[in-house]
Amino acid sequence: MPTATSASYLVRGTSAYRRATLALFCAGFATFALLYCVQPLLPQLAEHFGVSAATSSLALSLTTLSLAACLLLSGALSESWGRKPVMAVALGIASLLGVACSLVQGWHWLLVLRALLGLALSGLPALAMAYVGEEFDPDSLPAAMGLYIGGTALGGLLGRLFAGLLSDLGGWPLALGGIGGLALLALGLFVWLLPPSRHFRAQPLSLGGLLENFRQHLLNPELRGLFWLGFLLMGGFVALFNYIGFRLAAPPFGLSPTVIGMLFSVYLIGIFSAGWGGRLVPRLGARRVVQGGVALMLAGVALCALPWLAASVAGLGFFTLGFFAAHAVASGQVGQRAPAAKAQASALYLCAYYLGSSLVGYGGGYVWQHAGWLALLAVLAALFVFAGWRARRI
Secondary structure, X not given: OOOHHHHOOEOOOOHHHHHHHHHHHHXXXXXXXXXXXXXXXXXXXXXXXXXXXXXXXXXXXXXXXXXXXXXXXXXXXXXXXXXXXXXXXXXXXHHHHHHHXXXXXXXXXXXXXXXXXXXXXXXXXXXXXXXXXXXXXXXXXXXXXXXXXXXXXXXXXXXXXXXXXXXXXXXXXXXXXXXXXXXXXXXXXXXXHOOOOOOOOOOOOOHHHHHHHHHHHHHOHHHHHHHHHHHHHHHHHHHHHHHHHHHHHOOOOOOOHHHHHHXXXXXXXXXHHHHHHHHHXXXXXXXXXXXXXXXXXXXXXXXXXXXXXXXXXXXXXXXXXXXXXXXXXXXXXXXXXXXOOHHHHHHHHHHHHHHHHHHHHHHHHHHHHHHOHHHHHHHHHHHHHHXXXXXXXX
């Protein structure tokens, strides 16, 4: 017999749980579709605007950098303004900016709009994680977080896949505009489905209080380890997917943008592995699940070093399976390990996560251009070995 307190949480199997998880799935989908739709377009953008491979990656790296920089502010403001309203406004502005990206003619204007898009999206990921940590029954939380991360995986997949298909039909402008339209549709479903917060308690805006919350989170050794994991895993993940498109577009593979975009269908594995990783935690423990995910990522890197297309596809599959399992579990641990100000703790994790995307994603281009594919894979393997070592603290 549930108590009044426990009944107020979202419990797996109820209609409210299904509505909330579907809403968060839509939010994760739209966020990652807008964020990563440029990834399969990087070779086209480099050719159209006459820039290098590393410079073309700024269309993604600047977006994730501005997202990371503003996450700390949006996470802090949400402690006073609430969860759902901030998420809805952020997603609406980001969707409109996504459409606007399809209308620009100059490279620098595209970078400006993509940076603003990252700023707008900063109001969503940390708040979604905080909402899960506050509103879901603790026993249902790992599965709910897995479904949210699954939505991000589907968004990453369809954003890249549709971008590749649409770019073959009407070039990169049609691709970016189409993804913006899909994000607006996801926004409507999100606003309609997500239940209002029941456990959010507004805090008065206080710079001293916000800084003290950040200080407490950074002094927590368990949380620091999770922040490191976010940086390393996401940085290596984005770097591999950024530059494998250049490798597969060049001889001896010579694949078209549509085929390269279709290779991102390995993200379907991520939808499965995010939920699967969350369900394994009660049986195996968070540390073992994260380290197992890192081991799968290393296996994927090794396969991508082989000079055969089938090996690269299999490598991407193992890599994606491991990444989403490890990320879903690590991000869920942040909400559980933070004693208070969960949105700010989630913001710190995601700040590290997207800083990794920006810095390692861009730096990987330098390694690719000056030392080649195998050197890039060696650097990524070293990052993942370090990540597995850091995971021992969970």
